[in-house]
Amino acid sequence: MAQETIGFVGVGLMGQGMAKNILDGGYPVMVIAHRNREPIDTLVARGATEAASLEEMAAACSIIHICAPGSPQVEAVVAGLLPNMQAGAVIVDCSTSDPSSTMKLAEILDAKGLHMADAPLGGTPVQAEAGELATMVGASETVYSRIKPVLECWAGAIVHLGPSGAGHKMKLLNNMLAMGYAAMYSEALALSNKVGISTEQFDSVIRGSRMDCGFYQTFMGYAVEGNREAHKFTLTNALKDMRYLESMADSVALANPVGNAIKNSFALAHAAGGDGPEDYVPHLVDYVAKRNGVKS
16 A cells, blocks of 8 residues: 555644654655744654645645644635545544534545544643644544554554544543633632632642642643643633533533533633633633632
């Protein structure tokens, strides 16, 4: 079988490291610019080629990764690729997308002899650079077997969960837990300070205890150390994911009061001004504190 040629749409915080690792794995990689030229120039200097358009990428690549903010953007990219895709080509959506959109795209692609896989990400930009992300995959067995060697270039942990959409369903469940931690930590810290226990005292008890975890440590990298980039995942994306989770719960008539509470915590922060590209999840602590008259 001829070597796969890999396209990559969305070489941002996560995508740049992923594309770099695919290059290092020996695959030809084609990238396309959006707003920021720096990662494109860096990847081209390492051996990637630059596509002038989605049409050019579609014609040249057999497996195309997409890292986009959400389903509307993924749908737009797929629409741009679709008319010129190679027979049997695969789209791998690494975004955190709405599973219902993913499954609809899979049907559209399948009708044209093409394939859809969802491989959303677990991890940070540092892990993306190191090739140590986790991914949860939705794809047929045949497509999964085909894309797995490429995924192994950028992921240290890969779990195949089922057909298209399964990866995105699991990613939303994962993010419900992660954003739930963020909402609880923010509220606990506000209450802690309100009753006279400092953030540093709070951290001295939780850190190293059974309540400690990797997410706690990156979150508290801001609350304790003031590192605004300790966990670079935006409040806007967190809110989007919790809205997707709510939609998924609604689709199976599941009551999800905890999920709704998490969503509302992020919605309040977003409405209060936490809607910028550098407003990250750990900054939720400031919005919860301010809402409660606490100096964070």
